[in-house]
Amino acid sequence: MPDLKTEEMVVQMGPQHPATHGVLRLEITTDGEIVKKIDPHIGYLHRCFEKHCEVLNYHQIIPFVDRCDYLAAMNNEHGYVMAVEKLLDIELPPRVEYIRVIMSELNRIASHLVALGTFGLDIGAITPFLFTFRDREKILDLFEMTSGARLLYNYIWIGGVAFDLPNGFVEKCFEFIDYFLPKLKEYDDLLSYNKIFIARTAKVAIIPPAVAIEWGITGPNLRASGVDWDLRRDEPYSIYDKFDWDVIVADGRVGVLGDSWSRYYVRVLEMEQSANIVKQALEGLPSDENVKSAVPRKVKTKEGSVFFRSENPRGELGFYIISDGSDIPHRLKMRSPAFCNLSAISDIGEGLLISDLVALLGSIDIVLGEIDR
């Protein structure tokens, strides 16, 4: 009898695949259903963001920053304008800072809601997705009320925000927080502590802390590996040091540290903290001030460079800007958190089943707009 050997099969996962959350292509070599090798191919959404920035003035870049991480546009704007403000040395009115924090944290909740819903969808639970989107709609309503847009806001400007909060926003926002906090229990009941969900995600695709740091993984994914690191606390920017909140670090309560379930659950708990921050910010919101008083008519920069990083829902979002003194950046480099998080996938994903690979991909919560830029 001749020696019959089984062959490895190359399967293209993406760009058109329900689990790749966009247009990522994973070229995976499988033996049976066990993944032997993963080659991620990116760039399907590449739109020359960084090069494009070299012909736009600082104000005009903001809408393009929105379009990088389109699920957390407020956080992106916040990070970018803070980088420019650092370059310009602008003093901000306190009301602006409060509005920005409220918007950023609301958007963090919205972004995490998408992450949870789509992760559930990847595991095969369809209903949580609809539930998270139901709640996300309410946040988008708030954004629409404030900025007129539901996805890409162009709201946070250099030195200020585009509009002051509309009448009734504060009450509506309080209403939302009161509505939202009990809903977290619903997610726990429906998905987080579901036996099958735990079987599918706990102890699956583990990223040990050392590996996470090596690959430059940041944000909830890093905290899921047990590393206690959050820029909002450890390198406080804006007015985060004024609020009383906790950095969520996973404890591996149903599996081990750094598994898919931890990555999922860190986000659930983080939403609660974000809601608390929003609540405190609303309570401490300074009364009327001109929110555009510090907006420079024309951005006049000094020659030099600046790097600023902030905590995006997906991790550390960094902006490195080299200025030649004109109102157009000489070079703008964006440190994209999702890109760094994704880069670990070929290392972590080896030896997993295809189903687990989907769980891994869903749990690190990538946004292709930001990876491809």
Place this chain on the structure above:
Amino acid sequence: MLGEYLPLFFLGVIVFGLIAVMLFLVRLLQPKRRSETDLEPYESGTTPTSFARTRFSVKFFIIAIIFIIFDIEVVFMYPWAVVFKELLNIGTFIFIEMLTFLGILVVGLIYVWKMGALEWD
């Protein structure tokens, strides 16, 4: 005896006839605008890199073979179960007999379990 199966025969004929008629109708109704790319297998939007019918590694091959053995033994239990109550009038022999049979089956199950045949890789 065969009369019992007559309806099944009719049912089979009708079902297959129905499917054939439906497929024929669909053939008449469907639009035909085929292009080369239509006929390519779908591989997430890229051009397929290789033929799909490779010698594929089936990790649960051993389990599949064990399954066949066990499945046949399950079939043996059906006639036993049907006549169980009748033969119980004669004595508990039928119960002891099946106990032995089941015992052997369970020993087999424990054996394959402990040998790790039910695990993958």
Place this chain on the structure above:
Amino acid sequence: MLTDIAIIITKIMIVIGGTFTAVAYLILAERKVAGFVQERYGPNRVGIWGLLQPIADGVKTMLKEDITPAKANRIIYHLAPAMVLAPALVTFAVVPFGSGIDAFGRHIAFQIADINIGILFIFAITSIGVYGVVLGGWSSNNKYSLLGGVRSSAQMISYELALGLSVVGILLLTGSLRLNDIVEAQIGMWNVFRQPVAFMIFLVAVFAETNRLPFDLAESEQELIAGYHIEYSGFKYSMFMLGEYSNIITASALIVTLFFGGWTVPFIDVTKLGHLGAFLSVVSFAVKTGFFLFLYLWVRWTLPRFRYDQLMHLGWKILLPLALLNLLFTAAWITYV
């Protein structure tokens, strides 16, 4: 003789027509239940409450282009959907859906064929459906469908033993494979109270048998896009769907027949009530089956999906020993108590 044949043909027509209608509205019900669970409306544009949606869907799939991939194995590719649909339609034949009436000078049972190997017939025929899935997946010349087909066979070897063994307990109690006997033996006491463990095993196994969440591994959208039927379009695709949903109906009917007294009505002896009794028995059967159909939909929109080695673990290491124990216990109970 001619009357007999006419009665048989009529019964077949009623069952097939009924199955098709039920399948069409089960799909609508699924989308409505999904809407209900997910706090949205579900289809409501075609007809009042979306009631004409199934017809619109049917016409649509009929008019869609039917594509055969270039390197597909043509014969098997065309045969596979029929191999799924035909067994699904045939299995219902042995399920009694009512007590029967006396007309034309004879007793007409509400069942197409009252054969003495009822349960075996169902298991034998439903197993053919798996071949349709595996071959459909293999013949498409698509890697995802191949994986789906392989998963389907993996699934089959996981649940089939437990499925077969869980029923043996009932056979011990009834002493017959004929489904009508099993139903009549449950007058007064449903099998679910006599065999609760067997019922749980059977329920899980039958969910796996019908390829439904949490066991829809062969299809698993987020992993294999559409699994075994990824290349199928138009009417062949809807044949897979029709097959899947008629399997669900048969499975629900089977659960009711084996464990919930089939067409019997609690506390009422319908066989003595003539035509009214026959009507009541059909209603009773339909209501019970409807509940399990709802359970199917409910579970689908609630639970996530298993991984296929976990299903194998569940089938071999939990359900199989449990079913063996249950069998042993039942036999000992009958012998010594």
